Amino acid sequence: MKRATPMDKIFTRRAVLLGAGQAALLALLGGRLAWLQVVEGPRYKTLADENRIDLQILPPARGEIVDITGAPLAKGERAFALLATPEEAHDLEGILRRLQRVINLPDEAIETALRRAGRGPGFIPVEVKEHLTWPEVAAVSVRLPDLPGLSVETRHIRRYPLGPAAAHPLGYVGAVSRKDLQAPEARPILSVPGFKIGKAGLERALEDALRGKAGAAEVEINARGRRVRELSRRPPALGATVRLTLHAGLQSAVAGHLARERSASAVVLDIPTGAVRALVSHPAYDPNAFVRGLSAEEWEGLLSDPGLPLTDKAVGGLYPPASTFKMVTALAALEAGTMAAPTQVLCPGHFDYGGHRFHCWNHGGHGSLDVVGALTQSCDTFFYQVGLDTGIDAIAAMARRLGLGASPSLGLPEEKAGLVPDKAWKAARRRDKVWHGGETVIAAIGQGYLQATPLQLAVMTARLASGSRVRPFLVESVGARAAPRSAPEPLGLDAGHLALVKTGMRAVMTGPLGTGRASAAPAGAGWQIAGKTGTAQVRRITQAQRDAGIKNEDLVWARRHHALFVGYAPVAAPRYACCVVVEHGISGGRTAAPLARDILADAMRL
Amino acid sequence: MHPSALYSRAAPTWREKLAEVNWGLILLISCLASAGFAALTAAAGGSVDPWAGRQAARFAVFLPAMVAVALIPLRVWYALAWPAYFGTFALLVAVEVMGHIGMGAQRWINLGFVQVQPSELMKVALVLALARYFHGAPGEAVRSPVFLLPPIAAIAAPMALVLVQPDLGTAAVLGLAGAAVLFLAGAPLWLFGGGLVALAAAVPVAWHCLHDYQRARVLTFLNPSADPLGAGYHITQSKIAIGSGGLWGKGFGEGTQARLHFLPEQQTDFIFALWAEEWGFAGGAGLLALVGLIVVYGLWAALSCRAGFARLLALGLTVNFALYVFINTGMVMGLLPVVGVPFPLMSYGGTSMLAVMGGFGLVMSAYVHRAGRL
Numbered sequence: 001m002k003r004a005t006p007m008d009k010i011f012t013r014r015a016v017l018l019g020a021g022q023a024a025l026l027a028l029l030g031g032r033l034a035w036l037q038v039v040e041g042p043r044y045k046t047l048a049d050e051n052r053i054d055l056q057i058l059p060p061a062r063g064e065i066v067d068i069t070g071a072p073l074a075k076g077e078r079a080f081a082l083l084a085t086p087e088e089a090h091d092l093e094g095i096l097r098r099l100q101r102v103i104n105l106p107d108e109a110i111e112t113a114l115r116r117a118g119r120g121p122g123f124i125p126v127e128v129k130e131h132l133t134w135p136e137v138a139a140v141s142v143r144l145p146d147l148p149g150l151s152v153e154t155r156h157i158r159r160y161p162l163g164p165a166a167a168h169p170l171g172y173v174g175a176v177s178r179k180d181l182q183a184p185e186a187r188p189i190l191s192v193p194g195f196k197i198g199k200a201g202l203e204r205a206l207e208d209a210l211r212g213k214a215g216a217a218e219v220e221i222n223a224r225g226r227r228v229r230e231l232s233r234r235p236p237a238l239g240a241t242v243r244l245t246l247h248a249g250l251q252s253a254v255a256g257h258l259a260r261e262r263s264a265s266a267v268v269l270d271i272p273t274g275a276v277r278a279l280v281s282h283p284a285y286d287p288n289a290f291v292r293g294l295s296a297e298e299w300e301g302l303l304s305d306p307g308l309p310l311t312d313k314a315v316g317g318l319y320p321p322a323s324t325f326k327m328v329t330a331l332a333a334l335e336a337g338t339m340a341a342p343t344q345v346l347c348p349g350h351f352d353y354g355g356h357r358f359h360c361w362n363h364g365g366h367g368s369l370d371v372v373g374a375l376t377q378s379c380d381t382f383f384y385q386v387g388l389d390t391g392i393d394a395i396a397a398m399a400r401r402l403g404l405g406a407s408p409s410l411g412l413p414e415e416k417a418g419l420v421p422d423k424a425w426k427a428a429r430r431r432d433k434v435w436h437g438g439e440t441v442i443a444a445i446g447q448g449y450l451q452a453t454p455l456q457l458a459v460m461t462a463r464l465a466s467g468s469r470v471r472p473f474l475v476e477s478v479g480a481r482a483a484p485r486s487a488p489e490p491l492g493l494d495a496g497h498l499a500l501v502k503t504g505m506r507a508v509m510t511g512p513l514g515t516g517r518a519s520a521a522p523a524g525a526g527w528q529i530a531g532k533t534g535t536a537q538v539r540r541i542t543q544a545q546r547d548a549g550i551k552n553e554d555l556v557w558a559r560r561h562h563a564l565f566v567g568y569a570p571v572a573a574p575r576y577a578c579c580v581v582v583e584h585g586i587s588g589g590r591t592a593a594p595l596a597r598d599i600l601a602d603a604m605r606l
Numbered sequence: 607m608h609p610s611a612l613y614s615r616a617a618p619t620w621r622e623k624l625a626e627v628n629w630g631l632i633l634l635i636s637c638l639a640s641a642g643f644a645a646l647t648a649a650a651g652g653s654v655d656p657w658a659g660r661q662a663a664r665f666a667v668f669l670p671a672m673v674a675v676a677l678i679p680l681r682v683w684y685a686l687a688w689p690a691y692f693g694t695f696a697l698l699v700a701v702e703v704m705g706h707i708g709m710g711a712q713r714w715i716n717l718g719f720v721q722v723q724p725s726e727l728m729k730v731a732l733v734l735a736l737a738r739y740f741h742g743a744p745g746e747a748v749r750s751p752v753f754l755l756p757p758i759a760a761i762a763a764p765m766a767l768v769l770v771q772p773d774l775g776t777a778a779v780l781g782l783a784g785a786a787v788l789f790l791a792g793a794p795l796w797l798f799g800g801g802l803v804a805l806a807a808a809v810p811v812a813w814h815c816l817h818d819y820q821r822a823r824v825l826t827f828l829n830p831s832a833d834p835l836g837a838g839y840h841i842t843q844s845k846i847a848i849g850s851g852g853l854w855g856k857g858f859g860e861g862t863q864a865r866l867h868f869l870p871e872q873q874t875d876f877i878f879a880l881w882a883e884e885w886g887f888a889g890g891a892g893l894l895a896l897v898g899l900i901v902v903y904g905l906w907a908a909l910s911c912r913a914g915f916a917r918l919l920a921l922g923l924t925v926n927f928a929l930y931v932f933i934n935t936g937m938v939m940g941l942l943p944v945v946g947v948p949f950p951l952m953s954y955g956g957t958s959m960l961a962v963m964g965g966f967g968l969v970m971s972a973y974v975h976r977a978g979r980l
Contacts, residue, residue: 007745010792012909015921018786019905022928026898029932030891032939036849037887044849 056219059192060212061156063239065170065202067248068476074170074203076156080132082140083125086117089149096128102143103136105129125151131292155194158291162248164284165255168312169246169412169474171201172287189214202242205411209478212239240479245275253602257595258282262557263307263583265314266595267458268603271574274462274470274488276410277603281313306558316414318451319581322534323378323588324566325446327464327501329387330371332398334497338389341500344368347381354438358384375504376511378533380445387444392435395443396422401491403459404452410474418456421449447537458579461566465574467491467498505530506571519593521569522601529600531567533588538562552586560584565592569600576603623677626974631903635951635966638896639665642952644858645881649873652859657873657954664956668963675967680975683968684915687738691760694731697724698767723957725768725776729926730965732784735760737918740791748792757788772817775945779929787922824943844876844938847883855886873954875946879938897931907973916972923965
């Protein structure tokens with residue numbers, strides 16, 4: 001056996017010290033246990049046993065969401081739920097079977113109720129049916145003496161008067177999920193049966209303000225959990241009323257217009273303030289159905305619909321801005337001095353660059369055009385040339401100045417930031433880092449990497465119309481607190497340049513060759529629309545198809561072009577900016593522009 | 607047979623080794639686990655489903671595994687120390703990158719057939735690695751700051767990862783268990799003084815970095831009555847449960863706090879409160895005594911070992927086990943903030959049981975091979 005080294009001695013000494021420390025801690029814990037259980041025991045026993053004070057949580061009423069005029073968009077409505085207390089019912093199944101003869105109660109509902117009853121303590125009521133109709137309430141109420149253990153409870157349920165029309169910005173409330181309950185910020189209120197929380201849209205984003213504060217009732221209950229009497233009550237605090245900038249009437253009207261198409265979205269902005277007056281994505285779902293609870297088929301139907309009813313395309317749909325981007329290219333060129341009002345470009349119907357032929361949509365060519373003419377007829381060749389002369393970085397900078405490439409931050413969970421490519425962006429990519437001139441050519445007409453949401457395009461239009469940095473917002477006030485706003489500051493663009501672009505946008509609608517002339521403001525309206533059409537390629541047109549003369553209309557729906565339109569009215573004093581995107585709508589001028597005209601006409605009547 | 611006889615021949619037989627395994631410790635562990643089964647049954651309202659049955663099945667699998675760990679030569683564990691540490695560390699990083707969200711914090715990783723919580727495994731792997739590092743280190747080395755830097759980094763790195771998960775409790779166990787091994791290895795006392803000072807200095811910074819819910823828990827701990835319906839709810843209900851148990855408890859399945867679901871997380875972090883409510887001070891103190899006996903055994907096992915690795919491992923893991931108990935019971939009795947540390951062997955959870963029983967397997971391996979030099 002070797003002799004103990006100094007290190008051995010240190011180890012032994014410290015091991016004993018550590019052991020003593022642990023013994024001391026155990027003694028401390030034992031002492032604490034004795035204090036709680038033996039010394040304080042009687043006090044805690046009182047709390048827990050004989051006269052247990054139960055803090056019962058009183059759920060708050062959820063705040064309303066109203067439109068700018070105060071009309072309700074989401075409100076609480078009284079509903080009736082049928083509850084059963086198992087230990088009072090004795091033969092719960094028999095009673096529920098008898099109930100089946102009185103009200104509509106599926107067998108599954110009985111099974112669910114019995115399962116719930118078997119799981120919990122007998123004195124806690126379980127839900128039998130959530131939404132009773134008035135006749136059902138009446139039918140059950142008169143028979144209650146013969147149905148022991150049953151009771152009808154009044155609850156508040158969420159109603160969305162606009163239904164699908166405002167589904168996306170509002171979202172919906174739903175039952176608390178397991179995941180919500182396990183979140184670190186979860187509060188005891190979430191475990192109250194039937195409590196609903198925001199699951200999507202503003203209902204989710206503004207959950208904290210809308211929910212309010214739970215109240216509490218101190219209730220004396222006996223050891224079996226039965227209620228003896230109420231001792232004190234702290235009433236719940238109602239959730240804040242949220243006032244939106246949306247106009248319910250306009251929102252519904254826009255949704256009605258968009259229903260003409262299979263899949264579309266539209267945004268209406270109030271230009272002087274940036275207030276969002278309408279924000280519609282079609283098709284939509286009915287949020288009231290979510291509150292009621294969806295059947296599996298309904299849910300499957302929503303998931304498989306190619307129009308993506310669950311997605312808010314107005315703020316979350318990304319599209320190439322296509323020809324609606326030509327104002328950006330024009331302004332970038334004017335500001336950079338690479339193009340001026342008299343600059344003319346000859347359009348032979350195509351543009352050759354880098355050994356590649358870029359086609360103008362008008363294969364016959366537009367002849368010689370200036371910027372106003374090019375905007376009016378949406379000549380691609382003009383912008384290919386001007387874009388190439390100006391360079392991608394100047395174009396990208398102008399796009400950002402006009403609100404593209406960054407999230408508009410309305411506060412909706414689904415908002416996307418879009419993409420404005422430039423050389424730095426491409427250099428940061430993993431492969432294919434070099435920016436090619438051909439990419440500038442297609443970016444100049446809003447194709448290629450460019451992506452924007454309808455909301456962003458509406459903001460761009462509002463900024464062009466006003467020359468100011470219009471920032472969109474959707475929430476006017478939360479409770480008494482109005483969101484702080486400042487008047488939008490000027491963009492600092494040359495007034496002459498802006499006027500030139502706006503002249504082009506006006507000629508789109510009123511000029512004899514304008515691509516949107518069929519959708520000018522109704523005659524005698526006393527106001528005019530300025531705008532721009534756009535048609536975004538969903539997939540490349542092959543030369544073979546071009547040669548074969550295949551028209552876009554002949555393709556299957558999902559391969560047709562997207563139709564876009566941006567515009568504002570009145571021309572003289574811009575008030576409303578609008579963007580309409582019709583997915584696979586073939587042509588901006590033919591599909592999107594008429595919708596925008598109808599929408600702007602509705603807005604002008606507000 | 608004298609233990610040195612084990613090494614008089616080339617290799618002792620398995621039968622000889624099996625006789626050396628300390629069956630007393632296994633009995634103590636089984637008692638603790640059985641108390642857990644009873645408490646889990648009560649937590650499910652008298653049903654073995656969903657917790658007690660599964661917990662018992664796991665125990666039945668881990669028990670022979672623990673004995674197997676004890677029989678494997680200590681030098682194998684010595685050789686595996688660093689791979690185990692870095693492997694677990696990689697898992698911890700993986701949790702950060704792709705971890706599933708469990709209980710609001712990223713702690714779990716799904717290996718397909720089983721979900722593991724790498725931070726639990728790290729508690730064992732860290733002690734293993736530190737014992738390996740300090741094995742045979744002479745006094746001069748242990749007093750040199752340069753020599754002390756790697757083990758401090760080995761403690762700090764997983765602690766930082768666990769902290770961002772965020773899991774305050776596990777980070778505390780890692781830090782304290784690591785410090786205990788450093789202390790036992792003979793690290794100079796100024797290191798611990800300095801550590802305390804650094805900790806005190808870091809408190810304001812750490813406060814700033816805490817999640818809101820963690821801050822709420824600390825504030826609640828300081829003043830539980832401030833928000834009895836919110837963050838203070840758990841601890842108030844836990845204290846009522848324990849206190850109302852009195853001297854002899856309310857009896858099996860009779861805990862009203864637990865039965866009426868006043869007690870939060872009663873199958874995991876608050877299982878001690880359920881136990882103390884149903885079995886009273888007698889049961890609670892008995893449980894603490896059981897823990898005390900296990901700690902005494904660990905200390906005795908460590909002191910009988912010859913090799914530095916063996917004794918550091920045995921005592922480090924024992925301290926680790928005790929820390930779980932101290933922090934968990936301190937938490938449910940309102941002595942510490944609620945940080946989410948399970949009660950070893952009683953709280954429902956597979957990885958925690960795996961780590962604790964694996965740890966005891968290593969303690970026994972150290973004891974079985976106590977006469978060897980590695």
